[in-house]
Amino acid sequence: YPLSTLLVFDSSRNAIPVAWVITSSLTGQDIHKWVGSLAERLRTKDSRWRINAFLVDDPSFGFSAIRRNVKSKLLTCRDAFQCRVLLCVWHVRRSWIRSLLKTCCNIDVQREMFKHLGWILYSSRSVPNAMDAVQEFMEVFVDQSAFMDYFKSQWSPHIESWVSCIRSLPVAGPEPHAAIESYHRRLKYKLFNDQYANFWPRIDWLIHTLTTEFHSLYWLDQYIVETGYFSNLRDESFSTNAWYQALHIPDIDVILDEQNLQVAKVISQTDRNLAYTIWNPGSEFSLCDCHWSNLGNLCKHVIKVAMMCKNRQVARPLLAAQIYRQTLLSLLHNPPDDPVVLDHAILCTTRLQQDIKGWEDLSNSGLLQQLPPELNSQMADNTLLFARSH
Ligand SMILES: [Zn+2]
Incomplete structure (x- = not known):
């Protein structure tokens, strides 16, 4: 039974769990069953509470072979929470680097392979077919057979879906990844303690542990921060996540x-x-x-x-902005004859534009990367062109 967590970030950039969802199958396939109830529950709790963005890192979310299904899940999140949806590649990064550390003993090769793996994920612009980028990666590092076996079995079947998802959604920057990683480590440390091994198959034990022992860690930390009492009992991992430390x-x-x-x-x-x-x-x-x-x-x-x-705006260009520009240009050069198709295209493009705008707003609050200036101006130009043409 997959466990999903709804996290929020506090002022120390800690990821705080505010809801857990346990389902009987992969959450990506069943998201419509619970996402509406969750949104309703949040509104009941405090109607002023607004979600700024929804970070999705469930592989099945993007792995669906049927494009319409992916879109309907996106719409489910957007409709339920009235917010933008971002893709989070944290667990992809973590799986790849941990496998590299296990299977490849040369540190220079590890770094090169890790960089190439990133290129595969962001290959949509330079290499139209993601599998070509995978093929090139496998040829360059053919002698790393242990990692290649892992990559072929675990990732090759899904890589095109990931690249496709990256083309459609803005990707969250590495800062929230650090907070998510900190939460994930704490959760695993608590749940996967060997003394509980006999209880692991029991869902009642999971619910009990999450809602009592694990949840109370967060209440205790908040109490210590607010009152200053019991500071010697504070779990240091709450103040040591990499995002928070980087700010210092x-x-x-x-x-x-x-x-x-x-x-x-x-x-x-x-x-x-x-x-x-x-x-x-x-x-x-x-x-x-x-x-x-x-x-x-x-x-x-x-x-x-x-x-x-x-x-300093020297990071790689935002992929979503590139895709947005390409979509606009292709629409301008080949306007669809069918008015229904045209309406749909305008709707999709407007939604992508809103995502990018929201992404910039988030960036101003320090959560995500900013657009490079040349893309900002190109995007503004393209928006005007688009308005004039239609
Ligand atoms: Zn370091």
């Missing part, structure tokens, strides 16, 4: 050469003589040479560099 690294401690974005450096906050190296900066597929990153986790150095890249 001064910009001056980051060495970022905008002419050469292969690597960046971050000076250690505890040893000023030490500098960590970050490969592929500004991407979700960055790696750092610190201990925490070497364990397959997102570290504060990677997040800090991603934030700097965003602020």
